[in-house]
Amino acid sequence: MNSRIGYIAFNTFREAVRDRVLYNLVAFALLLSGAAILVGEISIDVERLVVVNLGLTAVSLFGVVIAIFIGIGLVSKEIDKRTLYTVLSRPVRRWEFVVGKFFGLTGTLVVNTFFMAVGVFLALLYVAHKFEKMDGWVLVALYFIVLQFLIVCALALFFSSFSTPLMSAVFTFALFVIGSLAEDLRGFAKITQGVAGGLATAIAYLVPNFSALNVISQVAHGDAIPGRLILYNSIYALLYSAMAISGAVLIFQRRNLK
């Protein structure tokens, strides 16, 4: 990464911290510690399952919300505050600005996820009194959640490169919902014939597949995640993010900022 991208990424991260984005960790900690203590009282024999399911679901949803609401403002905020012109008047290319913003936001989310992961493991230790070998797969689920953030950040940035913040949020959230139901969409495409079938198949492959990145239920039951799935999901997330960021760069390069 060149130093200009690094600076922009670091500043994006610093700005997110200054905007008190990491305050969500307090809500997360309260949610998880409350669940860990309460679940034994109100349910039967599912303490570990609840900690893993609730913890990872919260990590994922908190992160997606942050990715969307920070991501959609990354470009528009700089234009509104006219700081973009200051940045671009320096030897910083437009693509470096977009890529730097992307890395800054994903960096924020990785740090956020790290602290949440610590919280999940502490809650696990609280309910189970010890770590087990199968708890290691929770790390894989967390890694997949980070991959999910890469895609959401890239999409938010893509939409914000040409649309208003509100519409960018709507588009990104809609794609998150559709992508979470990607397997249903594929199933629908398979049973549909003709032009509609072709269109459904094209859409099914174009929208991000978040369902493959969601292995929360499996790791909650201690299932192993195949190495090939880890590899393919990593490649898929990187390629999809690269695709969306490239689209954002292409649009931003042509955008009239006057």
Added chain:
Amino acid sequence: MNMTATGRVNLVAMAVLLFSMAGGMATLHAIDQLRRGSVAQEALYLRSSKVLRRLSLGYTGLLADIYWTRAVQYFGEQHHKGSGDFRLLAPLLEVTTELDPRLLPAYQFGANFLAPKPPNGAGLPGSALALMKYGIEHNPGQWRLYYNLGFLYYTELKDYAKAADAFAQGAELPVTNEFMPILAARMAQHAGEFDTARMLWFTTYQSTKDALVQENAVQHLRALQVDEDVTRLEQVVEKYREKTGRWPLSIGDLEREGFIHGTPADPNGRPYKLMPEGRIEVQDPKSLYFITKGLPPGAESPEPPRETEPNSKP
């Protein structure tokens, strides 16, 4: 004391905030009283696991945990009230297990909630059976589910043959509990399937190095022999009566007429007793654990000392 304008606004705002908060809570409490039971009824509107699965955006594990907790709370509340109305229990458990078919506690405890008669349970052994079968279908390697199924057949449905079958299936799994074959054999014994029971107890004896389990198997094999001997001897007595028109006066009568060869004895070597009206009894019932036949009228099968019966009861 003079108060600034800002101070006055702060005071009024604080008072309105506290009043609104307290008033809101009181109103909500009144609404809850008015709509008592309607919160649980809402489960019926969302009982389609397919709809819930899509609404959950793939976070089905958490939703299943929530539904399971809701089922536990619902059962606990109805049970606490002494209500016989458990109509939402089966749908709640269905949704739970369809959202996460591998949530074992939902099957294990859920069947125990569903099967017993009210007020201890929902009195729905059929639903409990369906739940267990669904669980086994989706978790075929879990011996605990076969155990629960056998337990259900044994305690609620009194179907010993099917209980034995469930325990035997669970006993054949690669990862199982050493008492599964013991239970299977016991059920088969209750069902009168002596050969099955003998085979399972013999397998139990052979497949374990645990002295207590082996001793337990031996005791059951001895009981099985008594049960079978008594059954066979009573049939012979009946045949004697059909042929001669009278009850035999002693076991010796059966031998003299050629119905049996030699004097039959229990595993302790004590000859069986012929009682009035053709009943057969053992001489010392207290020395033969687990027997179900050959006992004096009204007597129950003696239980072995705890050290020879290592928690093998269902």
